Amino acid sequence: MSAITTPFSERSSAWTLPYRGKVGMAGLIFAESAIFTIFVVAYLFYMGKSLSGPTPREVLETPIFYTICLLSSSLTLHFAGKLLERGRRGAFLTFWLLTILLGALFLYGTGQEWHRLIYEHGLTISTNLFGTTYYSLVGLHAFHVTAGLIMLSIVLLFGLAGRLGPEQSARVDVLSLYWHFVDAVWVVVFTVVYVLGR
Amino acid sequence: MFSDVIAIQTAEAAGRPWVETLHEWVTTVDHKRLGILYIIYALLFLVIAGLEATIIRIQLIRSHNDFVSPQVFNRMFTMHGTTMIFFVVIPVMFGFANYLVPLMIGARDMAFPRLNAFSFWLTALGGFLLYFSFLGGNGLYGAGSAPDVGWWAYAPLTSRAFSPGHSSDYWTIALLVSGFGSIGTAINLIATIISMRCPGMTLSRMPLFAWLNLIMAGMVILAISPLTAAQVMLSLDRYLGGHFFDTQAGGSATLWMHFFWIFGHPEVYVLVIPAFAFLSEIIPVFSRKPIFGYPVMVGATACIGFVSMSVWAHHMFTIGMNSYANSFFAITTFAVGIPTGIKIFNWLGTMWGGRIQFKTPMLFCIAFLFQFLIAGLTGIMLGAAPFNWQLSGSYFVVAHFHYVIVGGILFALFGAFYYWYPKITGRMFSETLGRLHFWLFVIGFHLTFDLMHIPGVLGMPRRIYTYEPGRGWETLNLLVTIGAFVQGIAILVFVANLIISYFKGTKAGNDPWDAWTLEWSVSSPPPAYNFASIPVVASRRPLWDLKHPEDPDSRYE
Numbered sequence: 001m002s003a004i005t006t007p008f009s010e011r012s013s014a015w016t017l018p019y020r021g022k023v024g025m026a027g028l029i030f031a032e033s034a035i036f037t038i039f040v041v042a043y044l045f046y047m048g049k050s051l052s053g054p055t056p057r058e059v060l061e062t063p064i065f066y067t068i069c070l071l072s073s074s075l076t077l078h079f080a081g082k083l084l085e086r087g088r089r090g091a092f093l094t095f096w097l098l099t100i101l102l103g104a105l106f107l108y109g110t111g112q113e114w115h116r117l118i119y120e121h122g123l124t125i126s127t128n129l130f131g132t133t134y135y136s137l138v139g140l141h142a143f144h145v146t147a148g149l150i151m152l153s154i155v156l157l158f159g160l161a162g163r164l165g166p167e168q169s170a171r172v173d174v175l176s177l178y179w180h181f182v183d184a185v186w187v188v189v190f191t192v193v194y195v196l197g198r
Numbered sequence: 199m200f201s202d203v204i205a206i207q208t209a210e211a212a213g214r215p216w217v218e219t220l221h222e223w224v225t226t227v228d229h230k231r232l233g234i235l236y237i238i239y240a241l242l243f244l245v246i247a248g249l250e251a252t253i254i255r256i257q258l259i260r261s262h263n264d265f266v267s268p269q270v271f272n273r274m275f276t277m278h279g280t281t282m283i284f285f286v287v288i289p290v291m292f293g294f295a296n297y298l299v300p301l302m303i304g305a306r307d308m309a310f311p312r313l314n315a316f317s318f319w320l321t322a323l324g325g326f327l328l329y330f331s332f333l334g335g336n337g338l339y340g341a342g343s344a345p346d347v348g349w350w351a352y353a354p355l356t357s358r359a360f361s362p363g364h365s366s367d368y369w370t371i372a373l374l375v376s377g378f379g380s381i382g383t384a385i386n387l388i389a390t391i392i393s394m395r396c397p398g399m400t401l402s403r404m405p406l407f408a409w410l411n412l413i414m415a416g417m418v419i420l421a422i423s424p425l426t427a428a429q430v431m432l433s434l435d436r437y438l439g440g441h442f443f444d445t446q447a448g449g450s451a452t453l454w455m456h457f458f459w460i461f462g463h464p465e466v467y468v469l470v471i472p473a474f475a476f477l478s479e480i481i482p483v484f485s486r487k488p489i490f491g492y493p494v495m496v497g498a499t500a501c502i503g504f505v506s507m508s509v510w511a512h513h514m515f516t517i518g519m520n521s522y523a524n525s526f527f528a529i530t531t532f533a534v535g536i537p538t539g540i541k542i543f544n545w546l547g548t549m550w551g552g553r554i555q556f557k558t559p560m561l562f563c564i565a566f567l568f569q570f571l572i573a574g575l576t577g578i579m580l581g582a583a584p585f586n587w588q589l590s591g592s593y594f595v596v597a598h599f600h601y602v603i604v605g606g607i608l609f610a611l612f613g614a615f616y617y618w619y620p621k622i623t624g625r626m627f628s629e630t631l632g633r634l635h636f637w638l639f640v641i642g643f644h645l646t647f648d649l650m651h652i653p654g655v656l657g658m659p660r661r662i663y664t665y666e667p668g669r670g671w672e673t674l675n676l677l678v679t680i681g682a683f684v685q686g687i688a689i690l691v692f693v694a695n696l697i698i699s700y701f702k703g704t705k706a707g708n709d710p711w712d713a714w715t716l717e718w719s720v721s722s723p724p725p726a727y728n729f730a731s732i733p734v735v736a737s738r739r740p741l742w743d744l745k746h747p748e749d750p751d752s753r754y755e
Contacts, residue, residue: 020309023389024313027389031381032423038431042442046450125440128441128447129441132435136442
């Protein structure tokens with residue numbers, strides 16, 4: 001028995017495994033993808049099946065400008081991550097702030113669109129199937145953008161407090177993965193709602 | 199060395215107020231304590247859901263019985279099914295995974311200990327919400343009622359018109375909340391298994407238990423998430439006037455079925471793959487042979503996971519899909535039988551030529567092999583679309599899936615309880631009581647679920663609260679109910695064994711079964727930090743290498 005209680009002596013030197021944060025975030029992204037898939041399937045399934053108006057063709061306008069904002073925020077975030085890795089804190093904060101602003105601008109765009117749809121066209125979630133599926137799919141995405149913005153802002157606060165250095169770069173990268181995912185989902189939502197849906 | 203540490207802790211614990219101990223358990227992030235919490239929580243709900251099953255069986259003991267009203271009967275089968283799936287089997291599987299995976303892969307804890315605690319308490323909150331519906335289901339009217347829409351809650355039963363009050367909302371929110379908990383634990387398990395293995399523990403040296411739980415966790419992520427999405431849609435329908443499942447506004451009741459079964463069928467495999475994991479650890483140890491066909495076992499499980507994602511509509515043959523869909527789902531359903539058959543042959547291959555020890559855990563595993571085979575065969579029968587048209591929605595289906603869940607999963611679980619009980623508590627269980635439990639349960643199980651197939655074939659539909667005399671169902675239902683009571687007695691023996699052995703059992707020592715995986719290298723129960731020094735492994739059976747330095751496995755791998 002004594003051989004069992006102090007069992008393992010040798011130690012191998014080169015033993016590295018993937019960073020758990022990245023693996024965890026990948027798991028979350030798979031779960032979220034499954035959730036979005038169900039909402040996208042519902043949207044596609046109910047396309048053109050509303051019993052009453054308004055229809056997407058009548059009321060939807062393609063939000064090209066805000067889409068560009070969101071997609072370019074992925075780019076600025078990528079640069080910010082690289083800058084943090086190299087320890088250039090000032091430049092990192094600038095790009096990080098830019099990312100948050102671009103994300104917030106996108107959210108403003110969604111808000112404006114919803115305001116227009118509700119007050120000008122009377123489309124709410126209970127109006128017809130289009131309203132139900134549109135608000136839930138776009139809303140689900142906007143919810144994820146909001147969650148991402150909150151997390152990005154927390155990192156910004158840490159950065160402004162001077163608590164962020166290259167040693168946190170791996171953790172910041174985990175958050176970046178999430179934001180890239182949210183952007184990638186928008187490409188799908190955009191295609192489904194504004195291209196196929198009209 | 200470890201035993202001293204443990205002794206000091208126990209001496210301290212004896213002198214401390216119980217509030218402090220309780221506080222320690224509520225705030226714990228230790229994977230072993232959370233594992234135990236999961237298991238105890240699941241056992242509690244097992245008793246509750248078992249009582250609900252008993253009420254169902256008493257009601258059906260003879261025709262025109264009026265033990266409970268039809269409304270109460272509906273609530274009982276809804277709560278029984280929902281509880282057993284979401285608040286018994288999932289938590290107990292997560293409990294074992296939580297407790298054992300870090301120990302087996304030589305880690306000190308899970309990858310995200312706080313996420314682990316958070317997930318457990320979410321699951322606990324979900325179960326609480328579901329049962330709070332007995333008080334709050336009618337809102338402020340006071341009377342209260344539990345959900346009564348069946349565990350799959352088909353639309354339009356869940357619409358405001360047919361389910362007023364809040365009972366369906368409690369059902370939805372309970373599943374939503376516990377679903378988030380399940381996703382959290384699944385992510386945690388994956389990150390732990392990928393990123394926390396001890397040096398030398400390559401993927402091909404991992405115990406099959408860890409492999410199978412990795413696949414299970416992946417399936418949880420892909421299966422529970424659609425349910426979560428569907429529950430959000432249902433809530434939108436009920437609270438914000440959405441039309442997802444509202445047929446009056448062009449919505450589709452069929453879509454709910456698809457969404458539910460995209461979750462529902464993989465869910466069966468989420469539950470049964472951990473059962474496979476138990477067998478893959480227990481059978482080799484009690485056959486005194488390494489597992490037969492390790493890589494094939496991993497491959498077959500991955501294959502089951504993959505194929506089971508595309509079989510869901512075999513639950514929906516009777517809704518009238520076109521012949522292409524029917525053929526597709528029938529073929530994929532049959533296909534699942536192939537990797538499952540491979541696994542059964544591998545377990546038999548492990549036992550073949552081994553010096554088999556018929557201890558209680560092994561008895562349960564052997565019974566599993568027979569019963570799961572029969573369950574699989576009735577599954578193939580139901581997977582054939584024309585046969586399904588005849589028997590869908592009958593007691594034949596009820597008998598089939600209880601054969602899977604009780605005859606398969608629950609038997610494997612009992613095996614796991616007895617196998618790891620010495621490790622978790624540090625005490626041996628009573629072998630006599632264990633055998634009594636086994637034989638009583640085998641008799642009760644077969645009395646109930648073998649016979650239950652027959653009223654199904656004779657045309658008895660599921661979910662009816664009573665039936666007319668003279669259809670040849672009475673004697674069978676009487677015997678089925680008697681079998682249920684025998685199972686109930688067996689469960690009491692099991693619980694008694696757990697409790698008595700905890701206080702009176704002989705000390706187990708580190709390794710009572712002469713086993714080969716890392717959890718048996720530490721003291722029983724393991725210290726909070728698991729391993730004083732992180733182990734380094736060189737083969738699939740590190741403890742064999744240690745006990746047999748003259749002939750280690752590592753020489754042949």
